[in-house]
Amino acid sequence: MSRSQCLGASALLLLGLAVVAAVRIVAPQGAPPLYDSFVLPSPYIYLHPSPGQQGAPTSASDTVPYTGQDVGPLVLATRENPPQAQLIVAAGSLDVPPGTHSLTVSITPVDPPPVRPPNGVIAGNAYRFTATTDSGVAVPLLPGHPATLVLRGPIGVGPATIDLATGGIWTPLATTPVAGPDIFAANTTQFGDAAVVAAAAAPSPPASDGRFGWLPWAAGAVAIVIAVAVLLGLLLARRRRRSS
């Protein structure tokens, strides 16, 4: 290896490492650095499933003791894969009333308010995001300290926003589609009921049951057979060239 090649390789390695590290620091996506495969999300779980859909979505709840000091960041997620609803409350974001001994944050799938959102149709479930004290008093967010809602829509939902319902009225939030499939994030200044709202009804889910059954085994076997065949073919071609 020449000196220039060695320098070139070193420069590429350093530059690549710097870019990957910078991206993970500046714009983290919650994803591995390499992501060249397939991912199979579990099917969307509906609160009121239609025939062919799965039911019984999970809730999430976390109770933390409160001693007058800030409780630090609170991160909560339902148990689907990936979660259908997640909540991030940064440290120092909650306006905790005096006399509080513990705080409970929760995410619960609920029936949405009867009024339709102004910007489309609800895709999937509505989720109620709450923070309460041990005496059941709602804990609001401090001004300028929004919480982040992360909601997953049904598979193939397409462009959508997260809407927040407070007082029975839906309001679209500034929404960002995030790294994963059909997952959206939005900041909110208050807790309430939130849902993914799409311009049109979500398409029917794909036939896959999402449970990673026999298909990957068969596909893996086929892939390996093909890979081995290709490699053997290349080795044979190599030998023929050498002999000629």
Added chain:
Amino acid sequence: MRAASRPLLPALSLLAGVGVALVARVVVAGSAGPAQSVPAALVFSVLLFGVAAAKFLSSQAPLPHVAVEGAQRGTGVRGRSRVVALGAAGGGVLVLLVVLLPGLPVQLWPRPSAAAAVPWTLLVACIAVAEEVVFRGVLFDAVARLGGAVCAAVVCALAFAAVHVPLYGWRALPLDLGVGLWLGGLRVLSGGVIAPAVAHAVADCGAWLVL
């Protein structure tokens, strides 16, 4: 003579082949999305292997320049072991970055279940190797003949990043560009495709398993 008068043709034809493979992946996936379909991923990897095989079999270049012969500095059992170890270390660094810089505390991608770990790992490794055989293999060689190894690594990293945009969106572009440069560095350092292929497979599988 014809090849000499059209120096860009091999690289462009390879890029076209990659484009066809990508379009096939998107089409096969349909509404499921190209990153969420096992058949589409399988078709993609098979077509990439096909692109590499076609290029290899049609190559008029002397053997040492053919990428899949690779690992000029890794011939023999000990040499190849060293190259594999280099690749494993390269992939390990990428996995370590995930551990050290975990990013957002939310889960944005589905994780394979423990029961599916074996078939998932096999398929992911197969796709990773297919991509490396093309991007750090035949395409790298085709571009390296025009502009040198470092230029080839950069061009292949750009192509590698671009290929992932339809799968994961524009946000993935800088990340995959950085990873492509890292794998290109391993390609130049090792002189063959084995090290980046091992690194890619280790990073894909390892990063998921540690998350």
